[in-house]
Amino acid sequence: MSKKIEDKRDEKIDIAAKRGDWVEVLKLLDQPLLNAERNDRRHGILSTNWVIDRTGGSSVELENILPDNTLNPLESLIQKEEQAERLNPIQVIQTFDDFEQHLLLGRLLEKKSFAQLARELGRDGKTIRKYFDSAQETLISLLK
Known part of the structure; x- marks a missing residue:
């Protein structure tokens, strides 16, 4: 704010104080804050101290009704422990033998067909399907 405006406001405060008009003095002292709040509202900025409701002599501020999501x-600590207990699917897949790992990773991550996996592993397609279904059930039970 410019020095000139502040000087004029100070002069008005002095004049009002000499007259004993304390309501005017308080209004002039609050004016910079009110101007800043009005400017913030114009730009869509809202203070959490903004008074929403004044009923029965008490006021309700915005921060009193906003939920607090901090832990x-x-x-x-509980959240950190739960995250540590959760299993990483890749770590669980690594507990399977190489054949089942190849099946699970090939089918789930690389989206390979059973025929393609059968050619890579040198087994029959139905056998590959049976092994995959079994490994998938085991994987699901381990991740639960």
Whole structure:
């Protein structure tokens, strides 16, 4: 804000104080804040201290009705432990033998057909299908 405007406001405050018009003094002292709030609202910025409701002598501010999504220390620790317990699917697949790993990764990640996997592994397509179904059921049960 320019120095000239501040000087004029200070002069008005002095004049109002000499007259004993304290309502005017308070209004002039609040004016910079009110101007800043009005400018923020024009740009879509809203303070969490914005008063929403004034009923019965008490006021309700926006921050009082906004939900607090931050975790307390105990909740944070529980969340970290749960994340550590969750299994990574790739780590679970690595517990299978090489043949089943090749089947699962080829079918699930690389989207290969059973015929293509049968050629790569030198087995019959129906056998590959049977092994894959069995390995997939085991994988699902391990991830639950």
